[in-house]
Amino acid sequence: MPQKKIITIVGAGMMGSAMATPARDNGHAVRLVGTPLDDHIISRARYDGYHPTLKEQLPGGIEFYTVADLATAMAGADLIIGGVSSFGVDWFSEKVLPLLQPGQNVLSVTKGLQDYPDGRLRPFPELLAERLPAALRGRISFSAIGGPCTSYELARRRQTMVYFCGTDAAAVATARDLLATAYYHITPTADVLGLECCVAMKNAYALGVSMAIGLWGGADERQGFNPQAALFGQSCREVTRLIRHLGADTDLVANIPFAGDLYVTIFGGRTRRLGTLLGQGKSMVEAEAMLSGVTLESVAITRRVVAALRALGAAGKVQLADYPLLMHIDDVINDRRPAALPWDALR
Numbered sequence: 473m474p475q476k477k478i479i480t481i482v483g484a485g486m487m488g489s490a491m492a493t494p495a496r497d498n499g500h501a502v503r504l505v506g507t508p509l510d511d512h513i514i515s516r517a518r519y520d521g522y523h524p525t526l527k528e529q530l531p532g533g534i535e536f537y538t539v540a541d542l543a544t545a546m547a548g549a550d551l552i553i554g555g556v557s558s559f560g561v562d563w564f565s566e567k568v569l570p571l572l573q574p575g576q577n578v579l580s581v582t583k584g585l586q587d588y589p590d591g592r593l594r595p596f597p598e599l600l601a602e603r604l605p606a607a608l609r610g611r612i613s614f615s616a617i618g619g620p621c622t623s624y625e626l627a628r629r630r631q632t633m634v635y636f637c638g639t640d641a642a643a644v645a646t647a648r649d650l651l652a653t654a655y656y657h658i659t660p661t662a663d664v665l666g667l668e669c670c671v672a673m674k675n676a677y678a679l680g681v682s683m684a685i686g687l688w689g690g691a692d693e694r695q696g697f698n699p700q701a702a703l704f705g706q707s708c709r710e711v712t713r714l715i716r717h718l719g720a721d722t723d724l725v726a727n728i729p730f731a732g733d734l735y736v737t738i739f740g741g742r743t744r745r746l747g748t749l750l751g752q753g754k755s756m757v758e759a760e761a762m763l764s765g766v767t768l769e770s771v772a773i774t775r776r777v778v779a780a781l782r783a784l785g786a787a788g789k790v791q792l793a794d795y796p797l798l799m800h801i802d803d804v805i806n807d808r809r810p811a812a813l814p815w816d817a818l819r
């Protein structure tokens with residue numbers, strides 16, 4: 473059993489809050505802080521421990537904080553878990569990073585990649601390290617979590633295998649020691665770019681695969697397995713090309729962080745609901761209205777990565793034809809074409 477520590481989770485969404493389960497099971501003091509948008513979650517959890525979006529009872533003994541008490545919640549913490557989605561990364565950079573103390577390492581659940589006008593794509597741990605106030609540079613380590621892990625299953629303590637990545641091996645090992653349980657299995661890796669690319673891209677491709685559910689599933693979801701499988705394989709092929717282009721290792725693609733996470737997201741994620749609606753012929757505007765309030769990170773990730781690829785394509789550094797499924801997904805979510813798949817282009 474690891475030594476008891478204080479773990480502050482910033483962002484009381486589904487995944488940030490689910491991280492309280494292994495943390496509390498290991499006996500740590502857990503402080504859960506809502507973002508400015510999470511007040512309703514914090515007030516309900518304070519009342520009876522129930523998390524309204526996770527739809528689970530949280531473990532006992534958690535201290536709940538609203539954003540007004542962020543500094544108090546972070547003071548003296550041994551580990552900060554970043555629980556915001558990619559939409560909250562700028563807020564996290566602006567409000568949370570300046571409050572860090574030297575040695576207070578950060579572990580993020582956020583899935584995504586930052587794009588730049590010249591086509592560069594960077595993982596969030598690298599971006600956050602760069603955004604640290606000058607006095608803290610080199611004194612805080614940033615790690616991130618990848619791998620198939622739906623929040624509601626982690627909260628129910630189902631067997632889950634994840635990867636923790638970071639350039640500071642000691643910080644990654646410490647985070648693993650604090651959070652590993654008999655059901656939460658953690659593999660450390662130094663391959664930040666490879667893991668973060670898998671983590672982000674499985675959301676984009678899960679959207680493409682789940683369009684097949686809407687296109688062929690109808691009332692009977694068993695009907696779409698052949699097209700789903702073809703798109704699953706095509707996803708692995710395209711993400712291998714992308715990771716190779718970025719100069720990272722492709723080892724994690726045919727492995728738990730990409731193939732495994734793609735699987736769980738197609739079967740159990742929010743992205744599936746969007747992909748299915750698009751496959752059924754709904755426009756993006758209609759689908760977004762039907763899923764109002766649901767975090768749809770797959771859309772943001774697809775748009776960011778396709779913007780980067782277009783910039784690289786214009787500079788002659790990549791061939792867009794190497795990413796036909798991703799380009800198709802982008803066309804569909806921008807209402808440029810219906811979900812019907814371009815099978816000839818995929819070949």
Ligand SMILES: NC(=O)C1=CN([C@@H]2O[C@H](COP(=O)(O)OP(=O)(O)OC[C@H]3O[C@@H](n4cnc5c(N)ncnc54)[C@H](OP(=O)(O)O)[C@@H]3O)[C@@H](O)[C@H]2O)C=CC1
Binds near residue numbers: 482525555584623624
């Ligand atoms: N849910 C899951 O199964 C898994 C999720 N993840 C990843 O974890 C991250 C969080 O996802 P999840 O917890 O499910 O999402 P939620 O929408 O439940 O929570 C996201 C968190 O980010 C906050 N946030 C969103 N936008 C902003 C903003 N503009 N400014 C400040 N804060 C903001 C949210 O506030 P608010 O709630 O008010 O929007 C909330 O605290 C994502 O990157 C996701 O991909 C990883 C593995 C599994």
Ligand SMILES: O=C(CO)COP(=O)(O)O
Binds near residue numbers: 737
């Ligand atoms: O990331 C996830 C599982 O690893 C959940 O994905 P969704 O955002 O589609 O729910």
